[in-house]
Amino acid sequence: xxxxxxxxxxxxxxxxxxxxxxxxxxxxxxxxxxxxxxxxxxxxxxxxxxxxxxxxxxxxxxxxxxxxxxxxxxxxxxxxxxxxxxxxxxxxxxxxxxxxxxxxxxxxxxxxxxxxxxxxxxxxxxxxxxxxxxxxxxxxxxxxxxxxxxxxxxxxxxxxxxxxxxxxxxxxxxxxxxxxxxxxxxxxxxxxxxxxxxxxxxxxxxxxxxxxxxxxxxxxxxxxxxxxxxxxxxxxxxxxxxxxxxxxxxxxxxxxxxxxxxxxxxxxxxxxxxxxxxxxxxxxxxxxxxxxxxxxx
Amino acid sequence: xxxxxxxxxxxxxxxxxxxxxxxxxxxxxxxxxxxxxxxxxxxxxxxxxxxxxxxxxxxxxxxxxxxxxxxxxxxxxxxxxxxxxxxxxxxxxxxxxxxxxxxxxxxxxxxxxxxxxxxxxxxxxxxxxxxxxx
Amino acid sequence: xxxxxxxxxxxxxxxxxxxxxxxxxxxxxxxxxxxxxxxxxxxxxxxxxxxxxxxxxxxxxxxxxxxxxxxxxxxxxxxxxxxxxxxxxxxxxxxxxxxxxxxxxxxxxxxxxxxxxxxx
Numbered sequence: 001x002x003x004x005x006x007x008x009x010x011x012x013x014x015x016x017x018x019x020x021x022x023x024x025x026x027x028x029x030x031x032x033x034x035x036x037x038x039x040x041x042x043x044x045x046x047x048x049x050x051x052x053x054x055x056x057x058x059x060x061x062x063x064x065x066x067x068x069x070x071x072x073x074x075x076x077x078x079x080x081x082x083x084x085x086x087x088x089x090x091x092x093x094x095x096x097x098x099x100x101x102x103x104x105x106x107x108x109x110x111x112x113x114x115x116x117x118x119x120x121x122x123x124x125x126x127x128x129x130x131x132x133x134x135x136x137x138x139x140x141x142x143x144x145x146x147x148x149x150x151x152x153x154x155x156x157x158x159x160x161x162x163x164x165x166x167x168x169x170x171x172x173x174x175x176x177x178x179x180x181x182x183x184x185x186x187x188x189x190x191x192x193x194x195x196x197x198x199x200x201x202x203x204x205x206x207x208x209x210x211x212x213x214x215x216x217x218x219x220x221x222x223x224x225x226x227x228x229x230x231x232x233x234x235x236x237x238x239x240x241x242x243x244x245x246x247x248x249x250x251x252x253x254x255x256x257x258x259x260x261x262x263x264x265x266x267x268x269x270x271x272x273x274x275x276x277x278x279x280x281x282x283x284x285x286x287x288x289x290x291x292x293x294x295x296x297x
Numbered sequence: 298x299x300x301x302x303x304x305x306x307x308x309x310x311x312x313x314x315x316x317x318x319x320x321x322x323x324x325x326x327x328x329x330x331x332x333x334x335x336x337x338x339x340x341x342x343x344x345x346x347x348x349x350x351x352x353x354x355x356x357x358x359x360x361x362x363x364x365x366x367x368x369x370x371x372x373x374x375x376x377x378x379x380x381x382x383x384x385x386x387x388x389x390x391x392x393x394x395x396x397x398x399x400x401x402x403x404x405x406x407x408x409x410x411x412x413x414x415x416x417x418x419x420x421x422x423x424x425x426x427x428x429x430x431x
Numbered sequence: 432x433x434x435x436x437x438x439x440x441x442x443x444x445x446x447x448x449x450x451x452x453x454x455x456x457x458x459x460x461x462x463x464x465x466x467x468x469x470x471x472x473x474x475x476x477x478x479x480x481x482x483x484x485x486x487x488x489x490x491x492x493x494x495x496x497x498x499x500x501x502x503x504x505x506x507x508x509x510x511x512x513x514x515x516x517x518x519x520x521x522x523x524x525x526x527x528x529x530x531x532x533x534x535x536x537x538x539x540x541x542x543x544x545x546x547x548x549x550x551x
Contacts, residue, residue: 318454
């Protein structure tokens, strides 16, 4: 092993790992970051032990004497262990600050042991404490990054699920699709709506698309532009676009905003839009002769 | 500069219109290999096409350098040997209408890229840098 | 004209298939060749199949609009068919709605629409 600036830390971890582990868990308990309500003492001990082991292995593989970089190859194991523990704890509801507090609690027992060993070499003591402190801080920051990344992944997943829920393209009839828009239509969602719709046109070989905006809360200039652009893209694909559900209020807004609907066909209700759409593909809805109420044909 | 921290991964000489096709192809293939989404690839490659054509038609040819990032992005720098653009504002504003009137297409490239930078001095050529996401 | 575009007569209509590696020069040549063919063969329709195009930039978009105008002057209707979703979205973002062009999902759809137009 090459001489390392952390040689005493390494030695402590080799000869007195159990002592450090016990001290660490004790400090963590005192500082109230144990959360025995969320995971058992045994689990906490096992996780702390595997972290210490990865820390020890990382130091012994470490070749750079001065700077500490958690992204370095020899910290890969430690990153893995930290990531796993953070993932597990976050899933159970541990707060990121508690997780960081838990990691930082390692400093106490480790530094007190260093102090005993290097009582007569203050320069080396300071140096090792500095580097070890930097390392442990980096571990704590890393757990925070993992935490944020996990949260973001969860948010992204939920957003995608919501998006799918809120933009169902429905095949009403052969070659006729409808997309009932509900709620608000921001730019991001508008883009996804458009993408889903255009892909559905290819998939169903649809010739007519009804964009029903009955459920859209407000139509401002931006929403109106999105609608016009969606209709334009549908036309470029070779299908016809009908916008239905234009209420008197929305019609007034659109005129006041000076939105040019151009060649886009608009209908006040989905009922008239459907009649139109079916006509385009060669069908008509007609009443059944001699039909009696309540009779199932 | 928007390409800070990026790594050069490809270099495409632009002298004729066949090179514009080559630039499109090479960048599309790279984005495919990086797992880019169809829409993002189409948008960025369209922007690349505009910039490459501009260098060939108005810039007397040039070089397009492709950059890779650690994050899910791709970047290009296009340096031409032309007379430079006197009014960048005008170059970016034209080429834009519902009927598609004449223009440099640079305004379109700006619209389709995630980030866009242009440096030009009369007599000193034009440099365009763009970022796209995967 | 290079092999980047090919013109085939189908049911009195000229089908133009454009490949992704078409250059600006090729597409200008195509414009010449197609104008000649429309006149020579008295074609009453043109179908531009762009399903092979991964991108349509402002130049190609402009040429598509010009081809349509030229064909119209020569008494032929033009349909653009097979545009990919990502291409349609990009064109809309560029503000190129191609209002002059008629569009259809595929060659079959375009031929059906042309028959319908003739019957009316």
